[in-house]
Amino acid sequence: MKMRKVKAAVLYEIDKPLVIDEVEVPDLEHGQVLVDIKCSGLCHKQLEEMTGKRGNDPHLPHLLGHEGAGIVEEVGPSVTYVKPGDHVVLGWMKGQGIDSAPPFYSKLGKPVNAGWITTFNEMAVISENRITPIRKDMPFDVAALLGCAVTTGLGVVSRIAKMEPGGKVVVFGIGGIGLNVVQSAALFGAVQVIAVDVNDDKLALAQCIGATHTVNATDGGEIDRVLELTSGEGADYCFEAVGDVRVMERAYQVTGSKGLTVLMGVPKSGDKLCVDPIPLYLGRRLTGCHGGDTVKEEDIPHCVDMYLAGKLKLDELITERIKLEEINASFERMKEKKLVGRSVIEFD
Numbered sequence: 001m002k003m004r005k006v007k008a009a010v011l012y013e014i015d016k017p018l019v020i021d022e023v024e025v026p027d028l029e030h031g032q033v034l035v036d037i038k039c040s041g042l043c044h045k046q047l048e049e050m051t052g053k054r055g056n057d058p059h060l061p062h063l064l065g066h067e068g069a070g071i072v073e074e075v076g077p078s079v080t081y082v083k084p085g086d087h088v089v090l091g092w093m094k095g096q097g098i099d100s101a102p103p104f105y106s107k108l109g110k111p112v113n114a115g116w117i118t119t120f121n122e123m124a125v126i127s128e129n130r131i132t133p134i135r136k137d138m139p140f141d142v143a144a145l146l147g148c149a150v151t152t153g154l155g156v157v158s159r160i161a162k163m164e165p166g167g168k169v170v171v172f173g174i175g176g177i178g179l180n181v182v183q184s185a186a187l188f189g190a191v192q193v194i195a196v197d198v199n200d201d202k203l204a205l206a207q208c209i210g211a212t213h214t215v216n217a218t219d220g221g222e223i224d225r226v227l228e229l230t231s232g233e234g235a236d237y238c239f240e241a242v243g244d245v246r247v248m249e250r251a252y253q254v255t256g257s258k259g260l261t262v263l264m265g266v267p268k269s270g271d272k273l274c275v276d277p278i279p280l281y282l283g284r285r286l287t288g289c290h291g292g293d294t295v296k297e298e299d300i301p302h303c304v305d306m307y308l309a310g311k312l313k314l315d316e317l318i319t320e321r322i323k324l325e326e327i328n329a330s331f332e333r334m335k336e337k338k339l340v341g342r343s344v345i346e347f348d
């Protein structure tokens with residue numbers, strides 16, 4: 001294969017803007033796939049990596065991005081799940097296929113690291129098991145969203161909570177995953193979906209994709225408001241998507257006597273949760289989850305079908321569409337909490 005050079009947003013230093021650079025793409029090895037990336041979403045996880053919230057980073061410099069969509073350009077040895085020309089969703093979760101070694105890109109002979117998936121580069125070498133083929137009539141911008149938050153939200157509702165229709169639902173924290181828990185709860189026939197956040201724009205977006213009620217928690221009165229809305233009984237399903245133990249305690253407090261509290265946000269390490277355990281003996285349940293136990297081969301094509309049938313709202317989740325060169329400004333807005341929905345990179 002001739003040496004390819006592609007444009008990429010590279011993290012060279014923590015707490016510094018990404019550098020739009022040209023990197024050399026390595027030859028494909030066992031289980032690797034070269035994908036022409038069409039669109040990529042920006043996720044909060046990358047902001048955490050860029051700002052060092054995830055700790056010391058021994059892999060610098062490296063590429064980033066873990067949700068996207070594109071077209072398979074070439075496949076490496078032993079790849080059988082996809083073939084050149086396939087339209088694919090790219091996501092960080094493992095699915096069918098080979099778990100390959102991560103690729104090593106380079107810049108002027110120096111290594112530029114990458115994980116099993118990166119999407120802030122025009123073309124990417126991706127592990128076969130991070131790729132899911134989809135229908136060709138699915139637009140790439142909305143397909144990119146299926147790599148992370150949408151499928152996680154759906155999985156949390158269907159596979160973790162095993163939600164039954166007719167329930168009352170509360171979602172604390174209307175970020176990428178919270179929004180999709182709202183939407184999935186509505187799709188699963190919840191009679192009441194209460195969205196709680198401190199940002200009115202996010203609450204308005206939640207309402208547009210399925211929330212029946214919204215509560216702004218800025219004044220600290222959210223427990224009373226939720227109890228009032230649920231006739232004093234609390235909700236059947238309460239989801240915490242903030243990653244703050246104090247919010248987790250509130251979610252538990254407004255869960256009904258036979259209800260389920262699901263903790264999705266990841267708290268700071270060392271933080272302790274303080275709850276009254278007595279309701280647990282009487283039927284209330286409390287659980288955590290890492291992702292939504294997504295089965296990509298089933299859930300991603302299912303989301304595509306639902307979107308194309310007009311049932312799943314994805315366009316509404318995209319707040320801005322940017323060029324790769326505008327990526328730092330978008331992360332800046334995310335940092336300042338001015339980004340309401342998803343920012344999506346559209347590659348030329």
Ligand SMILES: [Zn+2]
Pocket residue numbers: 043044045066067148149
């Ligand atoms: Zn993500």
